[in-house]
Amino acid sequence: MLPLMLIVHIFLGSTFAGSAVIAVLSMGYTTLYPILIAAGAGFIAAFPVSYLVTRKIAG
Numbered sequence: 001m002l003p004l005m006l007i008v009h010i011f012l013g014s015t016f017a018g019s020a021v022i023a024v025l026s027m028g029y030t031t032l033y034p035i036l037i038a039a040g041a042g043f044i045a046a047f048p049v050s051y052l053v054t055r056k057i058a059g
Helices: 002-026 032-058
Strands: none
Touching: 002 032
């Protein structure tokens, strides 16, 4: 189940991180640290979602 979770996380992590970066940029934060924090938060937030999606797929 772990390999499937990592594959799912590749897609969800990049999606969540990209969405968070777009949200931060649209709020007007254009410096490096808010962008990095948003990308990291999106990457970390994708772990539990990846686990749940993998459980649904694997049954």
